[in-house]
Amino acid sequence: MAERKLIGFIGVGVMGRPIARRLIEAGHTLVVFDRDDQAMAELAAIGARVAKSVREVADTATIVFTSLPTPAIFKEVALGADGIVHGETVKVLVDLSTVGSRAEQEVAAGLLAKGIETVDAPVSGGAAGAQKGTLAVMAAGTPAALDQVRELFDVFGKVFVVGEKAGQAQLLKLLNNMLSSTAFAITSEAYVAALKGGIDPEVMMAVINAGSGKNGATLDKFPKQVLPRTFDFGFPISSVCKDIGLAVDECQALGVPMWVGNTVRQIWNIAAMQDGKARDMTELVRYVESWSEGKGLTD
Known part of the structure; x- marks a missing residue:
């Protein structure tokens, strides 16, 4: 011991x-x-x-x-x-x-x-x-x-x-979180598109997780928090915005253009500005659903 x-x-x-x-x-x-x-x-x-x-x-x-x-x-x-x-x-x-x-x-x-x-x-x-x-x-x-x-x-x-050197682990953590939040954002869009196209979401996740599109969102957050509509992962949208903002800024300081990262940062920031700061990050799906109907999020 x-x-x-x-x-x-x-x-x-x-x-x-x-x-x-x-x-x-x-x-x-x-x-x-x-x-x-x-x-x-x-x-x-x-x-x-x-x-x-x-x-x-x-x-x-x-x-x-x-x-x-x-x-x-x-x-x-x-x-x-x-x-x-x-x-x-x-x-x-x-x-x-x-x-x-x-x-x-x-x-x-x-x-x-x-x-x-x-x-x-x-x-x-x-x-x-x-x-x-x-x-x-x-x-x-x-x-x-x-x-x-x-x-x-x-x-x-x-x-x-x-x-x-202090700071090296911070950079890696921010890169990890940026990948995670990007995966969740694009998976949310794919999920809503599947629903609008009449595809069973359980079947969608099973197929994706058996193929090349699987990621942390499809393997974990969607089966556990999104499909059952519990939205209780335990990490607020405001924290996602903080992390991806820091990540994009640091990557740009290193000379990386961050075209994808900047776009994903905007998606999360828009959700935060629409009364989403304190909401669980998995509720981004609800925003995408509402935006797909030309509306804002309403409880």
Whole structure:
């Protein structure tokens, strides 16, 4: 069994909470902080210590995980006036967020100036993967820093070492999410076209998944969330917009034209602007259905 550790965890929301739970269940002691008192209370009920601030976490644990929603929040938590950078105990930050390579590099440089290493470690697999411990963990950091946290990754997923520089894992995660959201968008259009053409959607998915058109949407999200009309994958449209926006911007900065990526970004952004920000990403299908009838989405 891996050595039991005292671990800090900042951001225990949709993804952070099940990851933190698995670490606790594996025998580690966690000190947690989040703006949501209820989220912290759920973990306190199974043994977590609740901190009153980010700084308290960084003053307590040598290894601190973050799972945060936006680049701005991540930078404030890491480098702000009461941020991780001022912690007296923290030596390694493990960032599970999806914030893009530029934010990750800025934070890593700021922390390193104070002797704190950064492991850039975004995850893929959604809330269900976090609960099951089957996440894909893309990790970039120095070998010494990775050695300190690698066994912790095994608690909630499978680690893929991307490189030694913070930001490399962020780029790969954004590319992964861009492919996923693109697959879902085009599958939504194909699905609606099949319905309008009188094709049974169950037959459609069976044929596609037996052929060359299969993808993550046809294999997973459509059978589980779209065909039964539950629309409960657990990832909001606003987060898709954030991720694909970051992905397109980073790819363009690398000189890639992004003709397809820009078009897909527009599709998701239009859905978000039509009262879709808080809706589950699988509800994009409902927008395509309405647009195909020349209407907006109505409940």
